[in-house]
Amino acid sequence: MPTRVNKIIMENSDVIIKNWLEIVSEKRKNDYTSSISEDLFQSTNREFVNVIFDSLDQQSLTKGLEAFSERLVNLGWPLSYLTDGLQTFRRVTIDFVLGQNEKIDTDFFSIILDRVDSWVDPIINKLVNEYSGSWEHTVSLQRVALQELSAPLIPVMRNITIMPLIGTIDTERAKQIMENLLEGVIKHNAEVVLIDITGVPVVDTMVAHHIIQAAEAVRLIGSTCILVGIRPEIAQTIVNLGIDLGKFPTKSSLRKGFETALELTGRTIHRESNKEEVIEDIIGSIEKE
């Protein structure tokens, strides 16, 4: 019996494909794929339906299906195109097979449903898996990329390093900030570390707590931590929250913090009138360092 259904489907594949293409093209008009060119859409439809029939022919998921879904994922076709297409395909096929028989009893009906389902469902599962797999892959790559960006330490001058923080600070990131900070202070032999929070949108008690702990840890290994980039609204919320940031110096901008850092390391900025001298001085000081 099952093979009879298969036979009907295979023998009439042309009609089924024709019906399917019509419905899919009709659907397309008010749809997500409207930005795709007509030629590409038609050729993809044809490829899609061939892949579906191949898998019926060989009674298993084919290499062709894998290649096809991989290509669509890379091109960024919406997953709904594939799932919609397969749902339509299921309906068209069932309609067609039912239309071939005048007399239909419930047994035959359920067998048809069963056959078509066992054919179409694995394809849907496979495609959804491919898509979600590629999303997970992207997300995990981005997570790694974000982690690398999350707590950079930049040595700007001998004994002075800067850690610019941008974005939300969560527990995981706070841990990284602490580790990178301490490791960097030792590695670069920093006397002063500037933590710049210009890019941190909200400083709540947890963020403040982590910053205080980091600054305290930096103090313990013999360096000074300066918190810079405190915007006026952040300053007000910190006061409202009643957080005491008095244990280490704070500055409104990186520039002011840097000037303080220079002072703390026994340096000052001089403006020279003669430009050539300045350049020579700079070269000289670089050579000395």
Place this chain on the structure above:
Amino acid sequence: MDFKPCVNINKELDIVGARQLGRTRAKELGFGTVDQARIATAISELARNIYLYAGKGKVCFEVIDQLDKQGLKVVASDEGPGIRDISQVMQDGYSTSGGLGAGLPGVKRLMDHFEIHSEWGKGTEIQAIKWVR
């Protein structure tokens, strides 16, 4: 005004979601940058408390329209362990998790109106309102 009223708090990242939604609402209502920062910080504290102590809950937003004033109401509710002694958690410097202990009293100072209901073993609901000035 039509908007999504609630954010579910299940993981740490949801705190950011709640905060951003709150900030957007505050901006729409015409709060200034300082008040936006206050509201965002208060939401951050409330959402973090849910995440830390109850595990899950939700933060809801409501626009309050009164004859003479307009405001944003933030309601943070959970079905967590509840708070045994409310007066204790409203003290500065009290924390059971090793934090700064400035969260709830801080929220009270950041917002204009603050209400807390909690039943031991049943959950907590905190309502806070900020008026547009």
